[in-house]
Amino acid sequence: xxxxxxxxxxxxxxxxxxxxxxxxxxxxxxxxxxxxxxxxxxxxxxxxxxxxxxxxxxxxxxxxxxxxxxxxxxxxxxxxxxxxxxxxxxxxxxxxxxxxxxxxxxxxxxxxxxxxxxxxxxxxxxxxxxxxxxxxxxxxxxxxxxxxxxxxxxxxxxxxxxxxxxxxxxxxxxxxxxxxxxxxxxxxxxxxxxxxxxxxxxxxxxxxxxxxxxxxxxxxxxxxxxxxxxxxxxxxxxxxxxxxxxxxxxxxxxxxxxxxxxxxxxxxxxxxxxxxxxxxxxxxxxxxxxxxxxxxxxxxxxxxxxxxxxxxxxxxxxxxxxxxxxxxxxxxxxxxxxxxxxxxxxxxxxxxxxxxxxxxxxxxxxxxxxxxxxxxxxxxxxxxxxxxxxxxxxxxxxxxxxxxxxxxxxxxxxxxxxxxxxxxxxxxxxxxxxxxxxxxxxxxxxxxxxxxxxxxxxxxxxxxxxxxxxxxxxxxxxx
Amino acid sequence: xxxxxxxxxxxxxxxxxxxxxxxxxxxxxxxxxxxxxxxxxxxxxxxxxxxxxxxxxxxxxxxxxxxxxxxxxxxxxxxxxxxxxxxxxxxxxxxxxxxxxxxxxxxxxxxxxxxxxxxxxxxxxxxxxxxxxxxxxxxxxxxxxxxxxxxxxxxxxxxxxxxxxxxxxxxxxxxxxxxxxxxxxxxxxxxxxxxxxxxxxxxxxxxxxxxxxxxxxxxxxxxxxxxxxxxxxxxxxxxxxxxxxxxxxxxxxxxxxxxxxxxxxxxxxxxxxxxxxxxxxxxxxxxxxxxxxxxxxxxxxxxxxxxxxxxxxxxxxxxxxxxxxxxxxxxxxxxxxxxxxxxxxxxxxxxxxxxxxxxxxxxxxxxxxxxxxxxxxxxxxxxxxxxxxxxx
Numbered sequence: 001x002x003x004x005x006x007x008x009x010x011x012x013x014x015x016x017x018x019x020x021x022x023x024x025x026x027x028x029x030x031x032x033x034x035x036x037x038x039x040x041x042x043x044x045x046x047x048x049x050x051x052x053x054x055x056x057x058x059x060x061x062x063x064x065x066x067x068x069x070x071x072x073x074x075x076x077x078x079x080x081x082x083x084x085x086x087x088x089x090x091x092x093x094x095x096x097x098x099x100x101x102x103x104x105x106x107x108x109x110x111x112x113x114x115x116x117x118x119x120x121x122x123x124x125x126x127x128x129x130x131x132x133x134x135x136x137x138x139x140x141x142x143x144x145x146x147x148x149x150x151x152x153x154x155x156x157x158x159x160x161x162x163x164x165x166x167x168x169x170x171x172x173x174x175x176x177x178x179x180x181x182x183x184x185x186x187x188x189x190x191x192x193x194x195x196x197x198x199x200x201x202x203x204x205x206x207x208x209x210x211x212x213x214x215x216x217x218x219x220x221x222x223x224x225x226x227x228x229x230x231x232x233x234x235x236x237x238x239x240x241x242x243x244x245x246x247x248x249x250x251x252x253x254x255x256x257x258x259x260x261x262x263x264x265x266x267x268x269x270x271x272x273x274x275x276x277x278x279x280x281x282x283x284x285x286x287x288x289x290x291x292x293x294x295x296x297x298x299x300x301x302x303x304x305x306x307x308x309x310x311x312x313x314x315x316x317x318x319x320x321x322x323x324x325x326x327x328x329x330x331x332x333x334x335x336x337x338x339x340x341x342x343x344x345x346x347x348x349x350x351x352x353x354x355x356x357x358x359x360x361x362x363x364x365x366x367x368x369x370x371x372x373x374x375x376x377x378x379x380x381x382x383x384x385x386x387x388x389x390x391x392x393x394x395x396x397x398x399x400x401x402x403x404x405x406x407x408x409x410x411x412x413x414x415x416x417x418x419x420x421x422x423x424x425x426x427x428x429x430x431x432x433x434x435x436x437x438x439x440x441x442x443x444x445x446x447x448x449x450x451x452x453x454x455x456x457x458x459x460x461x462x463x464x465x466x467x468x469x470x471x472x473x474x475x476x477x478x479x
Numbered sequence: 480x481x482x483x484x485x486x487x488x489x490x491x492x493x494x495x496x497x498x499x500x501x502x503x504x505x506x507x508x509x510x511x512x513x514x515x516x517x518x519x520x521x522x523x524x525x526x527x528x529x530x531x532x533x534x535x536x537x538x539x540x541x542x543x544x545x546x547x548x549x550x551x552x553x554x555x556x557x558x559x560x561x562x563x564x565x566x567x568x569x570x571x572x573x574x575x576x577x578x579x580x581x582x583x584x585x586x587x588x589x590x591x592x593x594x595x596x597x598x599x600x601x602x603x604x605x606x607x608x609x610x611x612x613x614x615x616x617x618x619x620x621x622x623x624x625x626x627x628x629x630x631x632x633x634x635x636x637x638x639x640x641x642x643x644x645x646x647x648x649x650x651x652x653x654x655x656x657x658x659x660x661x662x663x664x665x666x667x668x669x670x671x672x673x674x675x676x677x678x679x680x681x682x683x684x685x686x687x688x689x690x691x692x693x694x695x696x697x698x699x700x701x702x703x704x705x706x707x708x709x710x711x712x713x714x715x716x717x718x719x720x721x722x723x724x725x726x727x728x729x730x731x732x733x734x735x736x737x738x739x740x741x742x743x744x745x746x747x748x749x750x751x752x753x754x755x756x757x758x759x760x761x762x763x764x765x766x767x768x769x770x771x772x773x774x775x776x777x778x779x780x781x782x783x784x785x786x787x788x789x790x791x792x793x794x795x796x797x798x799x800x801x802x803x804x805x806x807x808x809x810x811x812x813x814x815x816x817x818x819x820x821x822x823x824x825x826x827x828x829x830x831x832x833x834x835x836x837x838x839x840x841x842x843x844x845x846x847x848x849x850x851x852x853x854x855x856x857x858x859x860x861x862x863x864x865x866x867x868x869x870x871x
Contacts, residue, residue: 105715106609109791210776
C-alpha cells in the first residue's frame with residue numbers, strides 16, 4: 001500500500017476502512033477519501049481509456065478540472081473519481097471512451113417545483129484563499145455573503161501547502177500554508193454574514209444577472225448585487241510524445257495525493273519546472289519519502305526562490321536548467337523519460353538526450369486562469385501570457401468591465417497564494433463599498449494595495465503582465 | 480486583383496452551401512461562396528435537426544417540404560458524407576385540452592394535403608415512445624417525419640461543393656454589392672472585389688444587411704431560441720417530439736401574450752430529439768431580442784421545467800451545454816428568387832425554423848432558377864415582390 005505512514009508535518013485523519021470493487025478485484029480504502037486516492041494507494045494508475053486511440057489515461061489535475069480520470073461507478077459513466085468520495089461496496093470500472101449512461105426513460109418521476117431565485121448581496125465563486133478572503137472582507141464591512149465552493153471543503157490549494165510562506169508579517173510569513181488556511185476558515189465560521197455552500201458549482205452566469213448553481217445536484221439561482229469570481233486556475237501541461245501516460249501529474253495533483261490524502265504519489269519523480277511550485281513540491285515529495293530524480297527547467301535560470309532550490313541541492317537533487325522533456329515512455333504507465341538540453345533559442349541540442357528512470361513525471365510548468373465566468377458575463381478579456389492566459393481587464397479595485405463583476409485570485413491573473421489572498425481582500429472591500437458598506441474603505445484599500453505591490457517584484461512577470469492588460473484592444477468574442 | 484465568378488453566393492450556412500452545390504452539379508462554371516465567418520457557424524449550427532412534415536402549414540411550403548424529405552433520403556450517398564438522416568417519425572404531444580382543438584384542426588388540414596398523420600391516445604403513444612409523461616393525453620403521429628444532423632448536412636454540402644470546384648472564401652465579409660444600370664456587377668469584400676452578374680443573398684438572419692447594400696428593406700427578423708444539450712445516453716428517445724404549443728404558437732404567436740401560463744407567456748415550447756451521438760437536444764422558445772445570442776437563467780429554467788414535465792426522465796440527465804440561436808423569421812415564409820429592378824440579385828433566406836428541413840429542395844429550385852432564369856410555381860409564392868403587392 002502506497003500510503004504515507006510517517007510525515008514530518010502532516011497527520012492524516014482517515015475514515016473507516018471500507019471494501020470496494022475495481023474491475024472485479026476487491027480492494028480496500030478509507031471512507032470519504034477520493035476514489036482516485038484509494039485506487040492510487042492500491043497501485044492502480046490506469047483509470048480511463050481514450051475514446052479513439054484507446055490510450056491509457058490516469059489522474060492529471062486531481063481537482064475535477066480535466067477529464068482524464070472519468071470512470072464508471074456503480075454503472076454510471078463519466079464520474080470524475082478525483083473528486084468523488086469512496087463509499088463502502090461501490091463498483092468501480094475503467095471507462096472506455098465516452099460511455100453512454102443507460103437511463104430508464106419509462107419511469108415517471110416526481111418533479112420538484114421550480115425554486116425561487118435567491119437574492120444575495122455578495123456572491124463569491126470559489127472557496128480558495130482568494131474567495132475566502134474576499135468573503136471575510138465583504139462580511140466584515142457589513143455585506144451578506146454567499147460563498148460557493150465546488151468541493152466538500154473550503155481552502156482550495158492552500159490546504160495542500162505545507163511550506164512556510166514568505167512576505168511580511170501581515171501576510172502570515174513564516175507560517176505554513178495549511179495553518180493559514182485553518183486560521184482563515186475559523187474566521188469564516190465566526191462571521192455570521194457568510195453562508196458557505198460547499199459541493200456547489202457555479203454552472204453559469206447569465207445575462208439576466210443570475211448565477212446558476214448546481215448545489216449537490218439541486219439547481220439554485222442566485223441574483224447577487226455583486227459577483228466576485230475567484231475560480232482559480234488549472235494546471236498546464238507540455239506537448240511531448242506520451243504526455244498523457246498515467247503517472248504524469250500536474251504539480252497540484254501530486255500535492256493533493258501526498259498532502260491531502262496521504263498517498264505516496266510515486267517512488268521516483270522527474271520534476272518538470274523549477275519555479276516555486278516545482279521546487280516546493282520537489283521538497284514536499286522528499287518529505288513524503290519520494291526520490292526526486294531531477295528537476296529540469298527549460299529557462300536558463302531557476303525561476304523560484306533560491307532558498308527552496310538550495311534545500312534540494314543540499315539533498316543532492318540535480319536542478320538542470322536549459323533542459324526539457326523530449327518524451328515519456330512506459331507500458332501503460334510512466335517508466336521513464338528522455339530529457340534533452342536546449343540552446344539559447346530553446347531548441348533541443350542533438351546528442352544531449354539522457355534517460356531518466358522514474359515512475360512519475362510532475363508537471364510544474366505554470367497555471368492558466370479559469371476564465372469561463374468572466375467570458376460568460378461579457379467582461380473585456382485579454383490574452384496575457386505573463387498572467388497565464390485569458391484574463392479580465394481589471395482596475396486596482398478589482399472591478400472588471402462589467403459593473404457588478406469582480407476578479408479575485410488566480411482567475412484574474414496567476415500570481416501566488418499570498419497575492420491571491422490580497423486580491424481577494426481588495427475585491428471583498430471593493431464589492432462591499434460599492435453596495436454602500438464603505439467604512440474604513442480608504443485605509444483598508446491603501447493597506448492591501450501596498451502589501452500587494454510589495455509582493456510583486458519590480459520588473460517582474462506580474463508587473464509586465466498587468467501593464468499589458470492596459471494596452472491594446474480586448475479579445476473579440478461574442479458577448 | 481479582381482476575381483471573377485459566374486455566381487457569388489453570400490453566406491456559408493446550409494442554404495448557401497446547398498445552392499452552391501446545386502449550381503456546380505448542374506454545370507455552372509465559376510461559383511464562389513463568400514462567408515464572413517466559417518461554414519455553418521451561425522443558425523445552421525444552433526438549431527434542432529427535425530425534418531418534420533406535420534409542422535408545416537399546408538400549401539406551397541408543405542409541397543416543398545415533402546420534396547425535401549425525398550431528397551434527404553439519398554443525400555448521404557449523393558454527397559458521399561453521412562448527414563445522419565433517418566425517418567424516425569414524429570409526435571406532436573398534447574398536454575392540455577384547449578390545445579386538442581388546434582391539433583385536430585391541423586391534422587385535418589394535413590390529411591387533406593396528403594400527409595400521413597394520425598391521432599393516437601396517450602397510452603398508444605407511450606407504447607411506442609415510453610419516455611412520454613402520463614400528462615400527455617394524445618399525440619399526432621407522422622411516420623414520415625425525419626431527423627438529420629444540421630451540422631453534418633451543412634458540412635456535407637460544403638465538402639461536396641468544394642470537391643466539385645466551388646470556391647469558398649471564408650472569414651471574408653461582403654462590404655458592398657455593385658449594381659450598374661439595374662444589373663448586379665459584383666460584390667466588394669474584405670479581400671477585394673469579385674465580378675459576377677448573379678449574386679445570391681443566402682445570409683439568413685443577416686440577409687437585411689446585404690439587402691441594404693442594394694437599397695432593399697428585407698423584412699427578415701432574428702428570432703431567438705434557447706437550446707439545451709444533455710450528456711450522451713444510450714438510445715432512449717426514438718421519435719422527434721414536439722409539443723402542441725409549438726404548433727399553436729407557430730400559427731398564432733399572439734397566443735403567448737394572452738396565456739395565463741407563465742411559461743407560455745415566455746414563448747416556451749418543446750422540441751426534443753436524441754442525436755446520432757446520443758445527446759438529447761431540446762428547447763426552445765421564441766424571443767425578439769435583436770442579434771443578441773445570450774441565454775438567460777429564467778428562460779433556461781422555464782424550458783427545462785417544461786421539458787421535464789412532458790418527458791420526465793430528463794430530470795435525471797446532466798446538461799452539458801446551453802446556447803441560443805437566431806432563426807430568420809419572415810412573415811409568410813422565406814424570400815426566394817429575383818427582386819424587381821435589380822437584375823441578378825437573388826434572394827434565398829428567411830426560412831425561420833424550417834431551414835434545415837428545406838435546404839435540399841431550396842438548393843435544387845434556386846439553382847434551377849439561376850440557370851434557367853425562369854420563375855416556376857415553386858418559387859412564385861415566395862417572391863420578394865409579395866411584400867410590395869401587399870402594400871400596394
